[in-house]
Amino acid sequence: MPFDPLKKLPFVLLPEHNFATAAFEAAVKHGVAQSARILFVYGPSGCGKSAFIDHMMSFVPSWLPSSQILNMSASTFVEHYLEASTSSLMPEFHQLFAEHNLWVCDDILALQQKPAAQNAFLSAADEVLSNNGVLIVTATQSPGSLNGFSSRLLSRFLACTACPINLPCAESRFLLLQTFTQFHDLSIDDDRLLTLAQSPLPPRLLFAAATRESTVAHVSDRAFVVHERPSLERICMAVSKQFDVSVNELLSPNRAARIATARHCAVYIARTASSASLRQIANFFNRPNHSTITHSIHRFEELLRDSPEIKVRFDRILDFLNAHSFVQ
Known part of the structure; x- marks a missing residue:
């Protein structure tokens, strides 16, 4: 049978996912402290971060029935922020995050060297977290190795739950x-x-x-x-x-x-x-x-x-x- 690249492979939960799985469930299901409701999922390109998050998101409706999920990458966030800041749409921009209690933000490195966007990101994250929500960010680097971020944002990431997705053995x-x-x-x-x-x-x-x-x-x-x-x-x-x-x-x-x-x-x-x-x-x-x-x-x-x-x-x-x- 010919290989069909459009068929989606079922996710395989590996031992390398154990810690991230437990952290994800605790953050979404058990209402832990705010710092533990920020998950920093990191690993090299191609290691399966997105596939892992997609798999875990399938459990969210049963763990958090009232979930209002926002999938917005960091690069898309920057685009929307710039558009809102130049067109008097900032109230609507902030309201978007106030209406959600789970935000998946892919590739946080897109915020590097963008101090204004980083401040806006912190405000948006606080809107989500204030609803007893969860913020999930992904990156190819660990929080401790990030460069080009404000000390305030770095402090937030360093205090959150870092979830490495290691290459499989x-x-x-x-x-x-x-x-x-x-x-x-x-x-x-x-x-x-x-x-x-x-x-x-x-x-x-x-x-x-x-x-x-x-x-x-x-x-x-x-x-x-x-x-x-x-x-x-x-x-x-x-x-x-x-x-x-x-x-x-x-x-x-x-x-x-x-x-x-x-x-x-x-x-x-x-x-x-x-x-x-x-x-x-x-x-x-x-x-x-x-x-x-x-x-x-x-x-x-x-x-x-x-x-x-x-x-x-x-x-x-x-x-x-x-x-x-x-x-x-």
Whole structure:
């Protein structure tokens, strides 16, 4: 059965989630002190922070029947704040947060070096918390390693409940791979999964390895695992050589078929092999939003399945990245 990237994998609760799970339940279900109702969920890109929060949010209606949930990332918060502050809409802006008692704020690093927005964030957070509410923020860094934040906001984060989402251990990686391959009906034996599980990769990259192992098995029996994470610049250089397009063309809005195909390839490798987030990839490729990146990924997965020529070029790019990108 072909791999369907649109099928949503059931969340797998791992030992690495134990502390964050207990903290989440305590904050939402048991009405703990205010500092414990701010959860700072952090971990490297691709470790599964968003998937974990989505899973835990499924319990909120039963734990907190009166919940009024707001999903607003830090970058969206900044946009709304700037719009409100320049159009006399600040009362409506503050009212939005007063009407909610659970706020999930993704990627708090978007507030870095924005003191006015940080002050507004504190006020908005207080509105939510004053309703005996819960604030959940995510980041790729721990509270203690944040830079570019006011001392007041840092103090709030340092006093809250920090919930690390660590990269899964080998046993957890094997369990994730088993779940993933069974869910998508991919034919990979357990011995091969055990080999893949030895790579200390985040879930997203593990799933990419399993997908490629199944999708292009008749082209190459190597898993899609690069030895280290390449930079976006290095990926573009490798793709431009293989597809005979310039890096400038890859980063341009040009939609010519040969350029678009090369761009899909570069975006796919960027998402599955680099440490960059969707937002970082979109910014690098001058795309307007995450959805264009997701479209490129899905389109290239189709090309990998259907085009032997694309598969060969793809393998050559991986060979190049493994052979040349990380030589000291």
